[in-house]
Amino acid sequence: MSKLITITSGKGGVGKTTTAINLGAALNSFGKNVVVLDANLTTPNIGLHLGAPIVPISLNQVLSGKAKIGEAIYEHESGTKIIPSSLSVRDLETINHKRLRDVGRRLRKMADFVIYDSAAGLGDEAMAALDASDELIIVTNPEIPAVTDALKTAKVSEQMGKKVRGVIVTRTGGSKSEMPIENIQEMLELPILGVIPEDESVKEALVLKDAVVHTHPRSKSARAYKTIAASIAGVKYREKTFFERLFDWN
Ligand SMILES: Nc1ncnc2c1ncn2[C@@H]1O[C@H](COP(=O)(O)OP(=O)(O)OP(=O)(O)O)[C@@H](O)[C@H]1O
Ligand SMILES: [Mg+2]
DSSP states (O other), X not given: OOEEEEEEOSSTTSSHHHHHHHHHHHHHHTTOOXXXXXXXXXXXXXXXXXXXXXXXXXXXXXXXXXXXXXXXXXXXXXXXXXXXXXXXXXXXXXXXTTHHHHHHHHHHTTOSEEEEEOOSTXXXXXXXXXXXXXXXXXXXXXXXXXXXXXXXXXXXXXXXXXXXXXXXXXEETSOTTXXXXXXXXXHHTSOEEEEEXXXXXXXXXXXXXXXXXXXXXXXXXXXXXXXXXXXXXXXXXXXXXXXXXXXXXX
């Protein structure tokens, strides 16, 4: 059955877009049909992370009732399907956020997984993405302000009756004073789906305009994203050892 997962956070800049495109790319590599949609309409990121061209039809046209969702799907050169939002401020004027739910209903028929990259916080835009989803993944960094804001998002989701699949803690290992994962789990009372270490490869991938699971498939962050995606897809994943790769002639 098709699933619509919204990637959200309390605090901004914690790694939602990175997570959305890497889970999307990893699910795609496991043979799943995936669409990653940029539900962060005011400050869209997907196009920037994946180097999508300035597209003639973006999500904005769909949400303004001027285009059909099928016309706004683009295939990134890696094979991941994306729906970018417009970078133009003018394209924000006639948008009805509530249409995200209808868009989701239609996308569900076209894909195994629909991933919404949300805006941070609990404003109208973020709430529309929460509301449209079947379930949520909350992204946080291992710092008290980010985890405190994540808790707020978790509580609101609970009140809305939305299932939170769990939490992904990103950019770990960068500082001695960061919160231990056990404390984050205790505070949020949610499963920790995975931990993504601070990794220079993620920044290099951003420059290369592709997901780190493609640009640096054996990096620690790529392996962590693939492990989470495998568990979501219900498939087995194991990275080949050095010797297996050495003798792998295919
Ligand atoms: N594991 C990581 N290691 C190093 N840098 C990272 C990692 N994850 C994300 N980043 C960097 O952190 C910055 C913010 O990431 P990203 O854009 O994914 O956050 P976001 O939550 O989507 O932000 P926003 O709330 O503005 O939409 C980016 O420059 C990204 O490359
Ligand atoms: Mg983002």
